[in-house]
Amino acid sequence: MSRLLIPRRRLPLTGLLLLLSSAMLWLIMNWAERTELARLQAAGSHRLEIYAGSLRNTVSRYSYLPRVLALNQEVRDLLAHPQDPTLQARANRYLETINQEAGSASLFVLDIDGTAIASSNWREAGSYIGNHYTFRPYYQQARVGRPGRFYGIGTTTGQAGYFLSLPIYQQRALIGIAVVKVSLDALEASWKAGAEQVLVADHQHIVFLATDTRLKMRALQPVPPAVQSVIRDSRQYTATHFPALPVHIDRPVDVNTAVWQLSDANGQTQQFLTQRLPLPEFDWQMLLLTDAASARRASHAALYAGVPTLAAIYFGLFAYLQRRRRIRDNLAAKALLEQANNVLEQKVADRTQDLQQINQALSDEIRVRQHAEAELHATQNELIQAAKLAVLGQMAAGITHELNQPLAAMRTLTDNAQTLLARQQSAAVQSNLNLIANLTDRMGRITSQLRSFARRGGDDARPVSLQASLSAALMLLDQRIRQQQVDIDMILPRDDYWVVFEPIKLEQVLINLLRNALDALQGRADPRIVIRTQVHETQITLMLQDNGPGIESNHLPRLFDPFFSTKRDHDSMGLGLSISLAIAHEFGAELTAGNLPEGGACFSLILQASPQKEATHA
Template sequence: MPEPRRLARRMPWWLAALLAGAAVLWLAGRLAEQSELARIRQAGGHRLEVYVGSLRNAVDKYAYLPYVLSINDDVAGLLARPQDAARRERVNRYLETVNRSARSSALYLLDAHGEAIAASNWNTPQSYVGNNYAFRPYYQDARAGRPGRFYGVGATTRQPGYFLSQPVFDARGVAGVVVAKVSLDALETSWQRAGDRVLVADRAGIAFLSAVPAWKLRSLAPVAAPALDYIRQTSQYDRRSFSPLGLVELSALDADARVVALPEGRGRSAWLAQTVALDDHGWRVLLLSDLAPLRQTVRNALVATGFGLIALWLLLLYWRQRRRRIRDNLAAGEALRRAHDELERKVAERTRDLIDSNRALEREVAERKRTETELRAAQDELVQAAKLAVLGQMAAGVTHELNQPLAAMRTLADNAVTLLDRGRPEQARGNLGMIAGLVERMGRITGQLRAFARKRSADRPAVAVPVAQALANARLLLEDRFARRRVALQLTLADPGVAVLGDQVRLEQVLINLLRNALDAVAEIAAPRIEVRVDTLGERVRIEVCDNGPGIAAEALGRLFEPFFTTKDGEGLGLGLAISLSILRDCQGRLSAANRAEGGACFTIELPAAPAG
């Protein structure tokens, strides 16, 4: 049968298979989407119940407080005789004591005209006494003979809170109002630590509590004019306009759940919005759950289903091919026998080619090993050059360190000669002893310089290096810079005897590079400070070199360890950190950098700990 006619006969079967596969993929994605959405919704519902419960607990646990205060005899007596100074003082102190015990924000007493005549903060600069709060809804509700509730910003303190009021009755009716103000900041802080995106909105749709600080006092929808008038009349919030949060409804699942889009960065992300209405307060609690897991689940389901369809197709193809192979094998026996000789010839040729390729590969491996040896030698030369450059920069400080003992030795020697001439050998011996001490100190300085400048052998094995000794040697070489710049160095060793596997001279070079960088970072700081901490973490030792400088710029943080990259405005070659990283990698160590939360930068070294003994 000609090829075009055979393809035409097979085309409907291929189209039917493609349509069936597409239908299976759609059904799998739909089922996965519904299942994951139900799981996210159920989990969000549980979390939302917890948030609603914590909100009700934070609000309702103080509901008893205004009523208890309203039945106090001194409170009723002060309303009857507001000019009684002694009773006023008793009520003030009583409110202060109850407020401290109940841990509320404030307690105060209003007369029938809404003027505060006693308060728990009576003796503070922000005392409520003398202020009139008749415009507040909680006063108006209590004045009408019923308990009042109101959330808003304090008219005196400008601090937000939840106000609970209770009328105080006498024989003629409502004589005054007791008010308790409760702060919900602790509740809001606990929500922020939980990491969910949850908020509480009032009747006007304004979010007055939120786990996301940027959402606070923003509206879920444009605020109506009557609601804005109410906010202005009651001074509920400290602003007159409220920018919308920008939630866009994509689909509604039911009355309490819908899928919304939230503007974030340069795009929008999809979230599941679940709400619970608190009708007794006129509030709505809204929880947003990220739908990124849903999209990932759908992708996984589609991939798994696709692989399953591919496997099924391959299985069918294998079955078909097997049948064809059996048929072809029967006809190919003779052809295989004829091709045997040709195959042996090709195998021989291929074997010769493989032998030639193997020899070429061996030559390439040898060339790469030679190149690696040359690169390592060049790296060692670069390390040595960097060390000599550091020595050159420290020359002035070392000269200063040597000039002082030399001058002292000259003076002591002259004094010793004079003392010997005067027949006072004991005092001359003391001068000679001090000269010997100065010579020993100069020997330590020059010895450290010789050890630091010494070139490391490429095949030198790793040894146990005491970290405290390496830090002491590095500090000795930089002592003059610490003194001249008046930089405080704080050294903390969890174990003074801790040692690492490596090379002492190279470890000292890394420490000197990091300390010099830290000294440069705090050059413009009023109270410069460098901290070095050494901790043991199992089989690893961590050394941290931190400063209180300006920190590392975000754009430079990812390039610090690139060769020839520097942040010192033309000073230095930008090789110090790259060489330090290479040295530590040779010792199976690591080097990383980060900014500290309290300010400044911190470089962390991790090296294998030396075995005990």
């Protein structure tokens, strides 16, 4: 028994081992807990994006409604004559119908003084008509010409909702405001089916959506008196006092993640992994609270597994030391150590060779992919050039007609000039020569525009004059426009717009869209194409509308697919819109299609505005 006693000289070593064991157990527990938290964080990030996506989809589903109301003629007529009961009744029925079909909470129209003059709930006792909403931020934002966004409690109905507003203009003068109220109650109820807790707080850090109702109208941080005064003035919420969430932050994980201790109604605390996702488009933030009990269990499991493991390690170490006291064969120990070193060095060498082979394989794969991307880009450019030459071929008959007329005139003028020279009428000869020179200039402009369009476009984006590109496209299609007797209505500002694009490719996109509209107008008695623009900060939207039959609803999803064509003739390969979409994406633009409420199709080309100008057409 005396041999098992620890000698005095080994007491400091024993204490050090105990200290190291405690530190090792703590590290193992901490590692296990952090590993589980990392797993929960990865899963929570995906779930948080899903919740945020459902919120964005719910709001974006109704974002088109304010513009629909602003463009409706019945609404505009009522704003022009707000005291006309007949116009008000027609507008109320229109808003009621649109609200029922869209599934929004309510629709209403304000005059410039903030008074509701038409509403979808005009039949109900709590109708908005006659109420004043100048205190609402969505009115104040639209009053200065900006789209309004605001979440709050309805002052008339007492029901919460998200309000979207849009100013209505008549000849650049503000005449009213269209407002849409979207209910988020169904979305909030669907979130409750999940295992996590979801919170949404506004820019004042006040929770207004929550799967746990006791957390609503709570603040993530203290609300200053000035902010409370703003909330009262705008009547955003019925509450005026916003107590802090019953939360103790255990420790932060990163800038948007922390471990919370959340107290329930009985004072019991529960640990949650809290993840925050900013929603800058709403000026909100979304929080996901995931039960972190599994992280604590993982820490305890690591402790229960670590203690026996360390005990076994120390027992083995003790046995080894005891044995080492009896074995004094240093040469054998040295041989074993050298053998272990050789094995380790061999493993390191093998691993290094494997890593070199893997690195070489990755390099080969990168080169193959780069080559494939280069071939794909070259094929795409060849396809774009082929489509451009196909367009030139289709326009050849019209261009030939444009050239034959001045050629015939030049022949007649030349014969006349010879006769006049014989009669020595030099003044008349000079007049004929001037006419021939003018006809030559006209033919030169036609062939120059064709030569410019036929050459290959580059890949470098630069400032391009939008009006110059439109003029060039219209000039190439002038013969067909005059042949179909199409009325071109260009609603463009006096100042030129400059966009970031490649000039030749921009002209090709515009020609494809114009040809598509001309095809849709074949056989119409009053063909008309409207070209107009809209400016939104750093973007310029070019809209091309026609009064043709429009696009069938089952064709819209496939409209930009390669080789898809709605034309009955066999000359169309169905590549024009597909190539136009590819070119637009190449230069950071967007191309969309839809139908107008009054009939006809509308194509919208959203371009990046250029802050500077330079000459782009020779």
